Amino acid sequence: MREAVGLVMGKSSISEFSFAVNPSCIPRFGEYVMAENRDGEGVIGIVREISNFNRMILDEGFSFEYLVKNMDFSRKLLEKNDVVVANASVIGVIRDREVYPNRVPIKPNSEVRLADDSVLSSLFKCEKGVEIGKMIARPDITVSLDITQLVLRHFAILSVTGGGKSNTVAVLVNDIVRRLNGTVVLIDPHGEYVGYTFEDGSERGKNVVPAGIRPERLEPWEFASLVGIDREKAAVQRMHMERIFTTVKKEGKVGREFVERVLDIAEDWINVASTKGEAEYFDFSGVKRVVTLDRQDLNALARIKEYVSSFMRRYEDLLSQNDMLANIKPGYLNVVNLSGFDEGQMRVVVAYLLRNLLIGRINYLRGKKGWEKVCPAVRKPLLVIFEEGHIFAPKGMNNDVVMWMGRIAREGRKFGVGLGIVSQRPKRLNDDVLSQCNTKIILRITEPNDQRYVQHASEQISEDLLSDIASLGVGEAVIVGPAVKLPVAVKVRKFAGNYGGRDIDVVSEWLDSDEESRRQITLEDLAI
Numbered sequence: 001m002r003e004a005v006g007l008v009m010g011k012s013s014i015s016e017f018s019f020a021v022n023p024s025c026i027p028r029f030g031e032y033v034m035a036e037n038r039d040g041e042g043v044i045g046i047v048r049e050i051s052n053f054n055r056m057i058l059d060e061g062f063s064f065e066y067l068v069k070n071m072d073f074s075r076k077l078l079e080k081n082d083v084v085v086a087n088a089s090v091i092g093v094i095r096d097r098e099v100y101p102n103r104v105p106i107k108p109n110s111e112v113r114l115a116d117d118s119v120l121s122s123l124f125k126c127e128k129g130v131e132i133g134k135m136i137a138r139p140d141i142t143v144s145l146d147i148t149q150l151v152l153r154h155f156a157i158l159s160v161t162g163g164g165k166s167n168t169v170a171v172l173v174n175d176i177v178r179r180l181n182g183t184v185v186l187i188d189p190h191g192e193y194v195g196y197t198f199e200d201g202s203e204r205g206k207n208v209v210p211a212g213i214r215p216e217r218l219e220p221w222e223f224a225s226l227v228g229i230d231r232e233k234a235a236v237q238r239m240h241m242e243r244i245f246t247t248v249k250k251e252g253k254v255g256r257e258f259v260e261r262v263l264d265i266a267e268d269w270i271n272v273a274s275t276k277g278e279a280e281y282f283d284f285s286g287v288k289r290v291v292t293l294d295r296q297d298l299n300a301l302a303r304i305k306e307y308v309s310s311f312m313r314r315y316e317d318l319l320s321q322n323d324m325l326a327n328i329k330p331g332y333l334n335v336v337n338l339s340g341f342d343e344g345q346m347r348v349v350v351a352y353l354l355r356n357l358l359i360g361r362i363n364y365l366r367g368k369k370g371w372e373k374v375c376p377a378v379r380k381p382l383l384v385i386f387e388e389g390h391i392f393a394p395k396g397m398n399n400d401v402v403m404w405m406g407r408i409a410r411e412g413r414k415f416g417v418g419l420g421i422v423s424q425r426p427k428r429l430n431d432d433v434l435s436q437c438n439t440k441i442i443l444r445i446t447e448p449n450d451q452r453y454v455q456h457a458s459e460q461i462s463e464d465l466l467s468d469i470a471s472l473g474v475g476e477a478v479i480v481g482p483a484v485k486l487p488v489a490v491k492v493r494k495f496a497g498n499y500g501g502r503d504i505d506v507v508s509e510w511l512d513s514d515e516e517s518r519r520q521i522t523l524e525d526l527a528i
Contacts, residue, residue, distance in 0.1 A: 002113045002116065003022070003025050004111040004112060005022050005025045005026070005027050005033065005112055005113060006021045006022055006033075006086060006111075006112040007019055007020050007109055007110070007111060007112065008107065008108055008109060008110045008112060009085075012105055012106035012107075012108060013090075013106070014037075014103060014104065014106075015090050015102075016045075016090055017045065017087075017088055017090065017106040018086065018087045019035070019085070019088070019112045020083070020084070021050070021084035021086050023084055026050070026084055027114060028137055029047055029048070029049075029050055030046060030136065030137050030489055031114060032045070032047075032115040032137070032486070033045050033046075033047060033088055033112050033113065033114055033115060034112070034113050034114070035088075035106050035111070036107045036110045036111075037102060037104040037105060037106055038107050039104045040107075041095075041102075041104070042093065042094050043090055043092070043102050044091050044092060044093075044094055044099065045088035046088060046487070047087070047088050048087055048088060048089050049087040050085075050086045050087075051084070051085050052082065052083070052084050053082075053083055053085075054082050054083070090106070091486055091487070094119065094123075097122045097123060098485070099123065099485050117140065117141060120135070120141050121141050123485045124141060124143045124144060124485070124486070125144055126144040126145065126146045126147075128146075128180065129146050129147055130147055130171070130179075130180075131143070131144050131175070131493065132145050132171060132477075132479070132490055132492055133171075133477075133490040133493045134490065134491050135488060135489065135490060136489040136491055137489065143479070143484065143488055145172075145483040145484065146482070146483045147176060147180060149438075149439065149481075149482040149483045150172075150418070150420075150439055150483040151182075151381070152413040152418055153418075153438040153481070153482045153483070154409055154412070154418055154419040154421075154436055154438055155418075155419075155420050155437050155438070155440070155441060156389075156421040156423070156429075156434060156441070157169060157420065157421070157423075157441045157443070158422075158423055158424075158426045158440065158442050158445060159442070159445060160424060160443075160445060162474065163424075163445075163472075163475075164475040164492055165422050165424065165443060166387075166499055167492060167494065167495050167499070168441060168443070168477065169186075169385065169387070169499075170196070170497065170499040171493060173186065173196075173333050174198050174199050174497060176383065177205050177331070177332065177333045178199075178200075181331045182331070182380075182383065183328075183330045183331055183334070183380050183381070183382040184333045184334065184382070184383050184384075185353075185357070185377070185384045185385070186333060186335050186336065186384075186387065187338065187350055187353075187384065187385065187386045187387060188335050188336060188338060189339065189387060189391055191337050191338075191339030192499070193333075193335045194335060195498060195499075196335065196497070197497045198497050199495065199496040201497065205332055206332065206333045206335065207328070207329050207333065207334045207335070208335045208337055209324045209334050209335060209336045210324065210337060211324060211336060211337065211338055211341065211349050212318060212319070212323040212324045212327070213226075213323050213349060213352060214255065214323040215254075215255070215258045215319060216248075216253065216255075216258050217323070217352075218352060220242035220245040220246060220284075221238065222348055222351065222400070223241070224238045224242065224245075225348045225400075226348040226349075227310075227311040228307045228310070228344065228345075229304070229307055234300075236297070237300045237303055237304055237307075240269070240297065240300055240301060240304060241304055243281040243283075243289075244262055244265045244266060244269070244281065244304070245262065246281065246283060246284055247265060247280075247282045248262055248265065249282075250282040255319050256316070256319045258319070259308060259312055260312075262308055263309065263312075266301055266304050266305040267305060269301050270298060270305065272293045273293035273295060273297045273298050273301060274295065276292070276293070276295070277292070277293060278290050278291065278292055278293070279293055318349075324336060324353065325356050325360070325374055325375040326373075326374065326375065328375060328376065328377040330376055330379055330382075331380070334377070336349075336353065338350075346391060346392065347391075347400065348400070350386075350401050351399070351403075351404055354401065354408065355404050356374075357375065357377070357382065357384065358404065358407060358408055358415070358417055360374060360375045361382070361416065361417050362411075362415050364378045364379065365415060380416075381417070381418070382416070382417055383417075383420060384408070384417070384418070384420070385419075385420035385422065386419070386420065386421050386422060387422050388422070389421035389423040389433075390423045390428040390429050393405055393421070393429060393433040394428055395427065395428050395429060395431065396430075397430065402430050402432070402433060405419060405430075405433050406433065406436070409436035409437075410436075420437075421433065421437055439480070439481030439482060439483040440478075440480050440481055441479050442478045442480075443472060443475070443477045443492075472489070475494070476489065477489070477490050478490075
């Protein structure tokens with residue numbers, strides 16, 4: 001039995017209590033403590049405030065000179081009058097390695113003790129979990145995340161630049177893929193994870209997926225957005241584009257030939273419009289229609305041709321016969337490399353991917369054949385992680401990615417599809433998307449607006465946790481949500497493999513290049 005660190009004093013409730021602290025055993029801020037409620041049950045709480053005062057010098061009117069002059073005569077008496085008081089927030093009642101809501105007030109004069117290491121170890125242990133790191137307050141205690149809860153209830157990793165987000169992602173991915181044989185689809189807008197290696201030093205289990213799309217599998221409006229036709233300001237262009245798209249789809253063209261045929265029809269319609277005539281097309285239901293084109297349509301058709309031609313020049317490789325769905329492998333880390341695309345095109349590609357992963361998974365589980373060939377990954381549950389999540393789900397924007405993220409957040413649990421959002425700009429994330437990420441792994445966040453936004457989006461983050469978040473060091477995180485049984489401050493373990501996102505050692509590179517320059521100059525001098 002641990003020594004008592006204090007006695008409950010003053011007013012207590014079901015949610016908090018204060019206690020007079022034993023001066024020989026002062027708990028740290030953020031420590032877990034135990035007390036009894038009026039039913040005699042063990043209640044666990046977390047220390048949120050510690051204050052120290054002296055009863056003899058409470059009067060603020062005492063001057064510094066007076067205190068210095070009199071302290072020497074009464075130092076022992078002053079020491080006896082030191083008082084330490086702490087406040088703890090109640091987390092719950094512990095029964096059989098589980099935490100339940102506390103329904104009864106904390107008992108007055110109850111002894112307060114530090115929670116035993118064995119109790120905390122059992123609470124933070126998870127057989128089918130990932131060891132994320134060690135408790136900051138108790139460095140000997142390992143904290144594991146419940147991966148089932150992390151994936152199916154979705155999660156967010158939030159921090160300032162350089163706070164340790166990428167290291168945290170790398171740790172999770174390594175254990176999910178290597179230890180649990182899980183399938184991860186990592187949306188990588190900057191190509192940082194292309195060089196990822198697992199902690200054993202190998203790349204076995206990693207699959208870099210080029211962003212390839214079968215254009216015939218897109219919806220007409222998705223294709224229009226992909227080539228850059230504005231959704232709001234180009235209604236006539238989108239109308240003609242959709243008619244051309246459904247016509248080419250009816251003809252059965254695929255891949256590059258599909259887009260080339262779009263260009264051919266656009267050119268034919270330009271010729272028709274210049275002399276005012278009729279053009280045939282197929283509508284959504286495959287019915288042949290006729291439209292009259294005149295000179296008023298020339299500008300819209302010319303712009304369509306320009307957009308599609310420009311897209312072909314820049315992204316010809318995107319139109320591969322084997323799109324990225326077919327290349328995603330179950331049991332692998334699948335890095336979807338989007339480097340080189342602008343943000344609008346990234347969103348189109350990702351919306352296409354999310355739609356097909358979710359629908360494919362639903363249809364596969366319902367016994368519809370063929371989806372396992374279109375996308376082999378749908379045979380098993382899968383986790384989609386978004387690096388730079390604010391690019392795909394920006395605040396105030398209700399785009400196609402946000403729509404499919406929202407649907408996965410609502411329905412993914414039933415079909416084994418999870419979401420992970422990683423961002424260094426929480427206040428720029430879509431409110432609905434962030435609020436549906438039930439587990440938050442929050443590394444250092446110093447900007448007050450970001451702190452408040454994260455608190456607003458999470459029921460588990462209280463006012464007193466905000467100070468924890470602001471005071472975290474690099475690689476330290478506060479974790480709240482269903483993936484852990486208690487809110488906990490953790491030092492995330494250092495990933496032993498290789499991943500992108502690390503800071504460049506600027507000085508070393510400068511010095512290396514300077515040495516190379518001097519060597520080159522010397523060689524040139526010798527040649528002279």
